[in-house]
Amino acid sequence: MDAIDRRILDILQNDSLVPVATIAEKVGLSPAPCWRRIRRLDEAGVIVRRVALLNRRMVNLPMTVFVSVKAPRHEAAWLQAFRRVIVDIPEIVEAWRLTGETDYLLRIVVPDIETYDAVYQRMIKRLEFSGVNSSIAMEELKFTTAVPTSYIKVKS
Structure with a gap:
């Protein structure tokens, strides 16, 4: 993995529905190589799954x-x-x-x-x-599913 992979993962953890073209633009790649990187991260098991997070109050689970x-x-x-x-x-x-x-x-x-x-x-x-x-729980102070990518060992 390299710094571009880390940036791709940061974007996808925030919103997995971001179009590949938008991700590619944000990380400085064209869409095809960006898509190949995402597919490689999927196949390697770095990306485990993509899900929809529900608003618990709106689905009556407050x-x-x-x-x-x-x-x-x-x-x-x-x-x-x-x-x-x-x-x-x-x-x-x-x-x-x-x-x-x-x-x-x-x-x-x-x-x-x-x-x-x-x-x-x-x-x-x-x-x-x-x-x-x-x-x-009385109050949710922080909730995220994103993990920090700063610990990924980046190739030089």
Whole structure:
């Protein structure tokens, strides 16, 4: 990768619908070589997918709940069962395995507290937990899906 690839990635992370001709102009290339670079980044797996980000309020999902989960035991079978539970619940939009006191952190989006409780009930009905702690987000201070490209090692 080089500096042009980094600039292309910055543009696409901000808006993946920007026409190739516009990207090419912004990075100083003609459209065909720019398109080839984008295709190469796709094929190499640098670009994982292109998605539409929805306005959660407009789709009636204004509430974000962060849920800390403690596993009752650390074994492969429990982890596999947990993976099946979280995959089956669409309101769980992120799940992370952590170090420290909390084993897993979930980010759940729902319309209201009653819906969160229904999600919680579905989880505990399917799997045993040692502890579950929920925190409701009061205000979103920063949200981005873009990652910094400044750490990409650029060829000289």
